Amino acid sequence: DVKVTQSSRYLVKRTGEKVFLECVQDMDHENMFWYRQDPGLGLRLIYFSYDVKMKEKGDIPEGYSVSREKKERFSLILESASTNQTSMYLCASSPHLGPSYEQYFGPGTRLTVT
Amino acid sequence: DQQVKQNSPSLSVQEGRISILNCDYTNSMFDYFLWYKKYPAEGPTFLISISSIKDKNEDGRFTVFLNKSAKHLSLHIVPSQPGDSAVYFCAASGKTSYDKVIFGPGTSLSVIP
Numbered sequence: 263d264v265k266v267t268q269s270s271r272y273l274v275k276r277t278g279e280k281v282f283l284e285c286v287q288d289m290d291h292e293n294m295f296w297y298r299q300d301p302g303l304g305l306r307l308i309y310f311s312y313d314v315k316m317k318e319k320g321d322i323p324e325g326y327s328v329s330r331e332k333k334e335r336f337s338l339i340l341e342s343a344s345t346n347q348t349s350m351y352l353c354a355s356s357p358h359l360g361p362s363y364e365q366y367f368g369p370g371t372r373l374t375v376t
Numbered sequence: 377d378q379q380v381k382q383n384s385p386s387l388s389v390q391e392g393r394i395s396i397l398n399c400d401y402t403n404s405m406f407d408y409f410l411w412y413k414k415y416p417a418e419g420p421t422f423l424i425s426i427s428s429i430k431d432k433n434e435d436g437r438f439t440v441f442l443n444k445s446a447k448h449l450s451l452h453i454v455p456s457q458p459g460d461s462a463v464y465f466c467a468a469s470g471k472t473s474y475d476k477v478i479f480g481p482g483t484s485l486s487v488i489p
Contacts (some may be wrong), residue, residue: 267418297479304380304465304477305420320476352419361408361469361477362427367419 263313265289268353268366274374281340283371285353289293291366293359294336296320296328299350311336343375379403380468380480395453397483399466400419402447406478407471411482414463414482422450423483424463428471456487 269284287294289342293312297305297320309328317328325347329337332345340347350372354365378382381400399409407428412477421477425450426433426440433440439452453460 271417302385302481304378304382306482307476310476354419358473360473361410361471362425362474364410364425365477366424367421370420371415 266353266366268351268368268371270371272374273369273371274373275343276376277339277344279343279375281341281343281373281375283338283340283351283353285336285338285368286334287336287353287355287366288334289357289366290333291355291357292333293356294330295354295356295365296326296336296338297352297354298322299352304306305352308338334367343373345367345375347373348371348375377456377483378404380466380478382419382464382466382480382483384483385481386486388482388488389398389456391458391487392427392455395451395456395460395485395487397451397453397464397466397485399451399480400447400448401468403468403478404447405470406468407438407475408469409442409449410467410469410477411438412465414465416434420465427480431465453485456485458487458489 295310296308311330327339351367402432410425411423436451469477
């Protein structure tokens, strides 16, 4: 069974802290994605990676960075957390790039920055 | 400006009736459309998709209709069941592997027993 796991379901951090969100997939997928979900805005793509050590900016990369050292793991880093980064963060993976390949999502991490 | 719009944030339907969820898009280059379903405390899961060469795709109780000239698609659920209560995201993408998938804001469906 396909599985994408995220390291934390809930996280509370202070403004200015460095935050790491971890995502692991067990499907040997090439591609991994980080989204944030906000009310009224849907899912917005932050970054994606199509191979180990490769990354591409999504629609809202500002304030974020990513790391993919191993195929199964994709990390989202908030260098200096701010209150406007309070959100639900969703990780996803897919076997190939392209719209006809469904993305498999993790359960999400609810991050609150105070 | 949102390229994929779902103008109804929420919808309530009686069990057994039809649920119709609507989605509009602005980018005429979109070529492939998807619906994802999300339960609370879970990630979205893929539900059904349609390519622009079709105007209808059916999978059991779920049917998606595409009207390219109107830049409009809809998801029909017949008959609706309480387990269908979830947030439904419409998504769209271009035809190449480099095109990103753009998600709409979602519609929360409640199916009342």
